[in-house]
Amino acid sequence: MFSVVIPLYNKEDFILSTVESVLGQNFTDFELLIVDDGSVDGSLLALKDIDDCRVRILPQSNQGVGAARNKGMAEAKYDWIAFLDADDLWSIHHLNELNEITKISSSLGMIATGSLKTKNLNLPTAEQYEPGKIRLVDYFVEASKKPELIHTSCVAINKKVFHDIGGFSDKGSGEDLEYWVKVALSYPVAVSDKVTSYYLLGTGGIMDTQHKARQKIPQVISSINDMSPAISLLVKESLKNPDILKEKRIKKYINSVLFSIVKVAVYNDNIFLAKGYSKLALPQLNSTYIFFPIFRVTPNLILNKIKNRYSKAKEVRETLID
Incomplete structure (x- = not known):
């Protein structure tokens, strides 16, 4: 029941x-x-x-x-x-x-x-x-x-x-x-x-409300603890058990949240901030982590072109939902 x-x-x-x-x-x-x-x-x-x-x-x-x-x-x-x-x-x-x-x-x-x-x-x-x-x-x-x-x-x-x-x-x-x-x-x-x-x-x-809140990212994220309440919880748990942040699945989750934050910063036209965030990624051999160092060296002009293409594709998807 x-x-x-x-x-x-x-x-x-x-x-x-x-x-x-x-x-x-x-x-x-x-x-x-x-x-x-x-x-x-x-x-x-x-x-x-x-x-x-x-x-x-x-x-x-x-x-x-x-x-x-x-x-x-x-x-x-x-x-x-x-x-x-x-x-x-x-x-x-x-x-x-x-x-x-x-x-x-x-x-x-x-x-x-x-x-x-x-x-x-x-x-x-x-x-x-x-x-x-x-x-x-x-x-x-x-x-x-x-x-x-x-x-x-x-x-x-x-x-x-x-x-x-x-x-x-x-x-x-x-x-x-x-x-x-x-x-x-x-x-x-x-x-x-x-x-x-x-x-x-x-x-x-x-x-x-949550969608809008996620679009308003803070101007300074100095550590992974600042990313979100979920990540902050994991950081606090790591104080009791330091091995938590070493687990592959946890690192993968944290990097995926960071990826979302970086993406929002880019589409808010703050590529400089996004590149700063990308430095907080936890080392891991997978495509999400590999994205971060590549992203940091990609010229801003190219990133802006990618962003504009994504924005157009997103408009099409939202039209289909309507």
């Missing part, structure tokens, strides 16, 4: 659709905890006609999304806690798929289905349910290839994880990725490739 946690803050235009996507699940053994984080719009009014004994609304003063998720986790009755943002949607098979993943091992700490970015509210509905390809993964290796391997609205956490390592921080940006790292350091992770979670673009929600 699942406890579903939705942190809610000023999402009157989306929350009803989000809740209905939960109540419409084929897997019906769940409770739904909506943590109202001090909404001041009509979010709660939009839910006034919901009449389902599985739904509980938990009010709190505005404390941020991390605190809202933590309240829901603390109140959860069941062993698995599935998260859903207040402006995202699930297919009718989402909890079914999560349940299938839980069957592969009793020691799992974190599980996730496939997810998709979309601007389309009309989700596909399939009458027949077929499980996806389910597998155990090394989070750090997989996330270095696919940074959004695990997104909040496709993930579930075993409640024992919350009891053992606590909840989300209150950083306001990057606290989700930080938490996935924290969990993956201590527990096995399993995923399915079946897409059952959809996060909507252009809603002004958590994903849009």
